[in-house]
Amino acid sequence: GENVGLHLPTLSVQEGDNSIINCAYSNSASDYFIWYKQESGKGPQFIIDIRSNMDKRQGQRVTVLLNKTVKHLSLQIAATQPGDSAVYFCAEDPQGSGNTGKLIFGQGTTLQVKP
């Protein structure tokens, strides 16, 4: 069955350090992945996405890495700031078309940034 999950429920980092949040998925047919950030009481906020024809994509202070061989996804946040404190979810499109909008979310990793 489909399973998208994160390795660690909580990650604590020092302000200014880099953060790495990991995600494992089980559906080999998935070809589209998204990272979302969710602050308390708010809806998920899109951070960055990646398709399976890529293994790396960079945004502003964030990088997503995709390893299809081991079905692993990671989100790297450079120079972590207090405002980055939130729950981070990876999500996959299980239909493999990247065009359905039906996303399967993992359970989330809570990122805590220590000042």
Add this chain to the structure above:
Amino acid sequence: DTGVSQDPRHKITKRGQNVTFRCDPISEHNRLYWYRQTLGQGPEFLTYFQNEAQLEKSRLLSDRFSAERPKGSFSTLEIQRTEQGDSAMYLCASSRQMNTEAFFGQGTRLTVV
């Protein structure tokens, strides 16, 4: 504010009552999705629309749940005969037809007492 708007933000209802939530997507977005999120979990897909057509429903969407998008713009999600297990955050998201970057609203938090 041109983002996805949901109303109400919070709803407390007694078990057995019916509730209806509204979602106004980003205006040029053709696709609209409903998700449910319980505490500590990621959002779970419920259903989605392309324009006014409801294209897919999750098995999580029991017969007590119904969603509509009559004119291809706003959508409503109704839950009949609410149960305590329906207590959750109900999230709406929208996206352009060929772009799966979905933008979420702030959600409606339902508490069934």
